[in-house]
Amino acid sequence: MSVEKFQVDQEELEKSIQLHIRGELDLAAALTFRHALEAVVHRTDKALILDVGELTYIDSTGIGIVVSALKIRDELKAPFAVRHIPSGIKRLFDLTGISGFLNEGIEGTA
DSSP states (O other): OOOOOOEEEEEEOSSEEEEEEEEEESGGGHHHHHHHHHTTTTOOSSEEEEEEEEEEEEOHHHHHHHHHHHHHHHHTTOOEEEESOOHHHHHHHHHHTOGGGOOOOOTTOO
């Protein structure tokens, strides 16, 4: 069984900051993910988009970090979305109850 190394790439567009997340987001990768989010989560000049299309696994630590970012963005009244959620991760988000709080797209954020 091959473990995909966790990676976060940041892309800044005209109206959004996109974090492209790849691999397995578990306790070992949590600090890397947290640092990537902390660098941009308080910026209200652009929408913050998490593109998780290449995320293969997320544990409770990773979910907690996503929820923390969601709360911060909500308090700041700043746009936040999670895009391209793989079906297995979507089921996990559904089971944990956070799917209803995640916007899966923001129009005009290219």
